[in-house]
Amino acid sequence: MKVSLTRLIMVATALTMTGACAKKRPSELPPPPIGSEGQPASYHSGSTAETESERLRRDFVARAGSDTVYFATDSHLLDAASRATLDAQARWLIQHPTVRVTIEGHCDERGTRDYNLALGERRANAAKNHLASRGVPSLQMATLSWGRERPAVAGSDEAAWAQNRRAVTVIPMRD
Numbered sequence: 069m070k071v072s073l074t075r076l077i078m079v080a081t082a083l084t085m086t087g088a089c090a091k092k093r094p095s096e097l098p099p100p101p102i103g104s105e106g107q108p109a110s111y112h113s114g115s116t117a118e119t120e121s122e123r124l125r126r127d128f129v130a131r132a133g134s135d136t137v138y139f140a141t142d143s144h145l146l147d148a149a150s151r152a153t154l155d156a157q158a159r160w161l162i163q164h165p166t167v168r169v170t171i172e173g174h175c176d177e178r179g180t181r182d183y184n185l186a187l188g189e190r191r192a193n194a195a196k197n198h199l200a201s202r203g204v205p206s207l208q209m210a211t212l213s214w215g216r217e218r219p220a221v222a223g224s225d226e227a228a229w230a231q232n233r234r235a236v237t238v239i240p241m242r243d
Contacts, residue, residue: 121239121241124164124167127160128157128160128164128237128239132153132156132157132159133153133156136153136220136236136237137149137150137154137195138233139191139234142179142187144187144191144193144194145194146198151198154195154198154199157199158198158199158202158203158204162202165208167208168209168240169209169210169239169240170209170211170238171192171195171196171236171238172188172211172212172213172236173187173188173190173191173192173195173212173214173215173234173235174188174191174214174219174235175188175215175233176229176233177219177229177232179216181215181216185213185215187215188213189213191234191235195235195237196209196211216232219232220234
């Protein structure tokens with residue numbers, strides 16, 4: 069009886085404390101911000117809500133052509149198309165020396181987790197080393213391997229695997 073009474077008191081105390089901490093919903097929510105065409109600002113293409121990071125990312129991809137380079141199966145070697153993309157990325161990064169990037173290495177779903185993490189790291193480092201050879205300071209770049217954890221395309225066929233074997237140059241959010 070004493071144990072049951074103690075449990076009852078503990079449960080009642082916990083419920084009372086939880087209820088006291090609950091946030092109350094306001095009776096009326098403010099309207100969303102309106103863009104110049106009557107749409108919420110987040111849907112307006114010319115919105116001033118675009119952050120500096122978003123603007124930089126958009127400019128980076130537009131000028132470099134792509135933020136992604138692709139690899140052959142079980143390889144971290146850069147082909148001619150990948151080197152050309154990285155050359156364009158290097159030109160942009162040299163013009164924007166205060167922008168730091170993270171180069172993410174990715175793999176397809178085949179192989180063990182450890183193998184893919186190591187291969188993703190080699191892919192990210194291959195891209196970083198190429199950018200450094202074109203004059204991008206090493207301190208401006210970091211690398212990260214996702215292995216097979218973040219596929220760009222779902223699927224278990226060669227078309228999906230080819231798109232998942234990649235290195236992506238990312239401008240992290242900083243706003």
